[in-house]
Amino acid sequence: MDKNRKVHQFKNPVLNWIEFRLPIVSYFKKEYGDYPMPKNCNYFWSFGALATITLVTMIVSGIFLAMNYTPHTDMAFDSVERIMRDVNYGWLMRYIHSNGAAFFFIIVYIHIVRAMYFGSYKYPRELNWILGVFIFLLMMATSFLGYTLPWGQMSYWGATVITNLFSAIPFIGEGLKTWLLGDYNVGNATLNRFFALHYVLPFVIFGVVGLHVAAVHVHGSNNPDGIDIKTNNDSVNFFPYMLIKDTVAMCAFGVAISAVIFFGPNLMAEVDNYIPADPLVTPAHIVPNWYLAPFYAILRAVPDKLGGVLLMFGAIVILFVLPWLDRSKVRSCNYRPIYKWFMMGFFVNFFALGYVGMLPAEGLYLLIARVGLLYYFGFFFIITPFVGWIEKPSKLPLSISDVYAKNIAPNIGGGEKGIPSPAMQKDTNL
Amino acid sequence: MAKKPKNKRRDFLQLSTVTLGAVGTAAFIWPFLKSMSPAEDTLAAGSTEVDISAIEEGQSITIKWRGKPVFIKKRTKEEIDAAKMVQASDLRDPQDDADRVQKEEWLVLVGVCTHLGCVPLGQKVSDMKGEYDGWYCPCHGSHYDTSGRIRKGPAPKNLDVPPYTFLNDNTIKIG
Ligand code: HEM
Ligand code: FES
Numbered sequence: 001m002d003k004n005r006k007v008h009q010f011k012n013p014v015l016n017w018i019e020f021r022l023p024i025v026s027y028f029k030k031e032y033g034d035y036p037m038p039k040n041c042n043y044f045w046s047f048g049a050l051a052t053i054t055l056v057t058m059i060v061s062g063i064f065l066a067m068n069y070t071p072h073t074d075m076a077f078d079s080v081e082r083i084m085r086d087v088n089y090g091w092l093m094r095y096i097h098s099n100g101a102a103f104f105f106i107i108v109y110i111h112i113v114r115a116m117y118f119g120s121y122k123y124p125r126e127l128n129w130i131l132g133v134f135i136f137l138l139m140m141a142t143s144f145l146g147y148t149l150p151w152g153q154m155s156y157w158g159a160t161v162i163t164n165l166f167s168a169i170p171f172i173g174e175g176l177k178t179w180l181l182g183d184y185n186v187g188n189a190t191l192n193r194f195f196a197l198h199y200v201l202p203f204v205i206f207g208v209v210g211l212h213v214a215a216v217h218v219h220g221s222n223n224p225d226g227i228d229i230k231t232n233n234d235s236v237n238f239f240p241y242m243l244i245k246d247t248v249a250m251c252a253f254g255v256a257i258s259a260v261i262f263f264g265p266n267l268m269a270e271v272d273n274y275i276p277a278d279p280l281v282t283p284a285h286i287v288p289n290w291y292l293a294p295f296y297a298i299l300r301a302v303p304d305k306l307g308g309v310l311l312m313f314g315a316i317v318i319l320f321v322l323p324w325l326d327r328s329k330v331r332s333c334n335y336r337p338i339y340k341w342f343m344m345g346f347f348v349n350f351f352a353l354g355y356v357g358m359l360p361a362e363g364l365y366l367l368i369a370r371v372g373l374l375y376y377f378g379f380f381f382i383i384t385p386f387v388g389w390i391e392k393p394s395k396l397p398l399s400i401s402d403v404y405a406k407n408i409a410p411n412i413g414g415g416e417k418g419i420p421s422p423a424m425q426k427d428t429n430l
Numbered sequence: 431m432a433k434k435p436k437n438k439r440r441d442f443l444q445l446s447t448v449t450l451g452a453v454g455t456a457a458f459i460w461p462f463l464k465s466m467s468p469a470e471d472t473l474a475a476g477s478t479e480v481d482i483s484a485i486e487e488g489q490s491i492t493i494k495w496r497g498k499p500v501f502i503k504k505r506t507k508e509e510i511d512a513a514k515m516v517q518a519s520d521l522r523d524p525q526d527d528a529d530r531v532q533k534e535e536w537l538v539l540v541g542v543c544t545h546l547g548c549v550p551l552g553q554k555v556s557d558m559k560g561e562y563d564g565w566y567c568p569c570h571g572s573h574y575d576t577s578g579r580i581r582k583g584p585a586p587k588n589l590d591v592p593p594y595t596f597l598n599d600n601t602i603k604i605g
Contacts, residue, residue: 157548161569164546179463183472185497185547193466280492280499280541282548286569300570305545305586361570 031217036235037242038223040400044114045221045242046249047107052209053250054104059202061097062146065090069149071195073188076151077276095265101143102268103257105291108136116322117343119331120222126323128215131208133319138205140292140316145198151191152273153283159186159194161286165299168309185279225403226331227396234400285360293357294350298376300361301369311373318380325380328388335394339387342379349375477605479597482536490553492541495604499541499549500592501565502602505576510534512563513577523588527577530591538602539578540592543567545585550574565589 008026010016019025037045068087070079083090112132115121121129148159163180167173182189220229229235236242260267268290272283288296295312302308333340353372356365397403478495482502485491490503505513513527531537541549545567551557552565552574560566560573562581567574572583579588594604 157569161546161548179467182466183468183497185542187472187497189469189472279497280494280549282567282569284568286548300584303584305584308584 031214032243033237033239035217035238035242036229036232037221037238038229038234038400039236040223040225040403041221041242042224043245043249044110044118044224046246047111047114048213049246050249050253051104051107051111053253054100054107055202055205055209058097058100058104059206061093061100062199062202064093065097066199069195071149071192073151073191073277076149076191080150091265092261095261097146098269099257099260099265101146102289102291103253103260104139105143107253108139109291112136113347115222116346117333118222118224119226119326119328119333121323122326122329122331123323124219125216125222128212129323130320131212131215133316135205135208135212136319137316138201138208142198142201142205143289144292145194145201147289148186148191148194149198150273151277153275153277153281154270154273154286156186156277156279157282157286158288159190163190165309165312168306170306222331223400224332224334225397225400226335227400230399231401287358290354290358293355294353295357297353297357297361297369298373300357301366301373311377315376318377322380322384325384326388327385328391328393330393330396335396336387336391337394338391339384342383342387345375346379349379477603479601479603481600482602483600487535492553493604495540495592500604501537501539501541501553501578501589503537503539505535505537509563509576513575513579516575516577516579521588522580523586525577525579525588530577530579530588532594532596536602537576537578538591538594538604540590541565542590543569543572543585544580544587544589545570545572545583550589 007016007020008023008029010019010025015025065083068079068083068090070076080094083094085091087093115129115132144158144162148155163177163186166180167177169176178184180190181187182193270287275283287293295315298315299308299312302311328336328339330336333343349372352368353376356369356372359365361369476496478493478500480491480493480502482491482504485502485504487504488506488509490501492499492501494500510527516527518524518526541553543550546569548567548569550565550567550572552559558566558568560582562573562575564576564578564581565574566572567583567585570584572585573581574585574589575581577588578591580586592604594602597603
């Protein structure tokens with residue numbers, strides 16, 4: 001052991017006792033106490049914290065659901081109905097869990113939009129971005145598995161359609177599908193393993209989130225201007241400033257999700273899922289959960305089985321390489337006069353894809369899906385590299401404090417040449 | 431480049447240890463992966479006997495075989511003719527109608543769309559039957575003809591014909 005190790009000293013003797021044996025106290029102080037946040041971060045930067053809280057909520061509500069849920073094809077549907085009607089507060093657990101999943105995706109989508117618009121995926125945060133895309137993939141898998149559990153019509157047919165995607169793979173596809181299902185079609189073996197995996201994947205997500213956060217903290221958070229922290233003047237400590245700010249965001253989120261849980265718990269649910277699974281009848285419209293709909297739209301836009309499957313998975317995988325497709329050194333789209341509009345177009349396009357993904361794939365909807373598909377991939381392969389090459393970015397501020405120096409009119413701050421007085425800076429820290 | 435013999439021996443030992451370790455790990459993982467394949471009782475292929483005496487011409491019934499829907503249809507003269515008229519070479523999954531039936535009027539199909547596994551419509555009189563008057567899959571719009579062959583839409587293959595035998599004129603054994 002290193003005898004020269006310097007042990008942090010705290011006022012509390014219990015903390016000192018722990019710290020001497022496991023330096024976890026100083027770790028938390030460093031990562032969540034003194035951690036410097038760029039002081040110009042807006043509320044977009046609260047969505048990481050919101051996502052973490054939601055993940056914990058999903059795990060807790062899930063564990064309590066699992067205490068009353070039965071993963072058997074004959075009993076699953078009834079056990080969920082029993083949770084809804086007979087188990088004390090079972091309806092609340094279930095509505096928290098099903099709406100929580102939807103809100104989890106809303107939050108994570110906003111989190112990703114933030115990362116894309118402000119260029120957080122660029123050097124030196126590429127690995128952080130990759131871990132994030134990985135979390136997104138795991139979330140999609142988890143929610144797909146969870147959606148199977150209530151064993152309604154949408155559960156059954158959603159599981160059938162999605163697992164059949166694997167059968168598109170040449171040669172090994174059919175075998176792979178059978179192996180995944182444990183049967184020749186979605187059945188009891190499938191439901192059992194889906195439950196086992198649905199239980200464990202959230203904990204895997206939790207682990208990856210840990211790595212994801214640790215990776216951000218190495219180089220620090222990005223910010224709306226996409227420039228680095230240079231001096232202490234550019235940042236505020238996580239505690240108490242960011243903790244308070246995130247708490248405010250959490251309250252707003254709490255109001256929003258409670259409104260849905262208590263006043264419209266089935267707004268985002270599919271009615272067909274309240275019909276027990278029937279292997280002999282497919283519902284007239286199979287719709288995916290809305291948060292997976294953009295990818296489903298891509299699948300259906302292609303009139304070829306293998307091609308559709310490849311493009312659908314490709315649409316997710318391509319996110320991994322975004323940091324290398326974008327050649328521009330400027331992070332924030334606020335300073336990228338051309339790319340900014342293409343970026344916003346990308347968000348609108350994604351939304352449009354999701355919209356048509358929920359509607360029948362015919363006529364105008366199909367056309368929109370196809371145009372959307374072209375823009376989706378065109379954005380990554382053509383627009384992103386090309387714009388980075390030709391665009392002339394606008395002038396970046398010299399530092400984060402400098403941003404405020406510009407925003408605050410000199411006649412208020414009183415400092416010469418528009419540089420705010422130290423007192424002014426203190427105000428802006430709050 | 432020439433190494434001393436002593437090093438060679440060490441390299442050999444190292445390599446064989448690593449190899450053995452890798453093989454051992456793979457052998458250990460195999461039963462776990464294999465346990466996810468269909469179990470013996472699932473594999474035990476079931477068969478189903480169906481009484482077809484009550485099926486009228488133009489009518490079709492759905493029965494369950496190995497957890498999947500199976501369509502048994504007594505085709506009309508027009509439907510048989512329509513199926514026979516088609517040139518197999520014009521089809522995505524070329525097959526003559528004669529290769530898909532044992533007795534012309536009886537068409538037996540696994541009612542699972544070869545795209546992503548939905549059950550196509552067309553069993554009920556009121557159902558949509560698609561542009562080729564056979565079956566239509568509502569999930570992503572695949573059209574099948576009166577022989578259950580794929581004619582339009584994303585599905586790559588014709589509807590499967592399950593193994594079946596006529597026990598007598600009124601009974602089919604599927605499986
Ligand atoms: C990443 C976190 C999670 C996500 C995104 C998620 C998602 C989902 C979704 C979408 C459903 C279907 C809800 C419905 O329509 O009824 C579901 C059901 C279920 N989940 Fe989770 N889940 C998560 C974590 C967990 C955990 C940790 C457990 C613990 C065992 C769990 C247990 C269950 C159970 C028992 C059901 C079936 C009851 C029901 O349908 O309400 N979930 N989950
Ligand atoms: S499952 Fe039938 S068309 Fe897709």
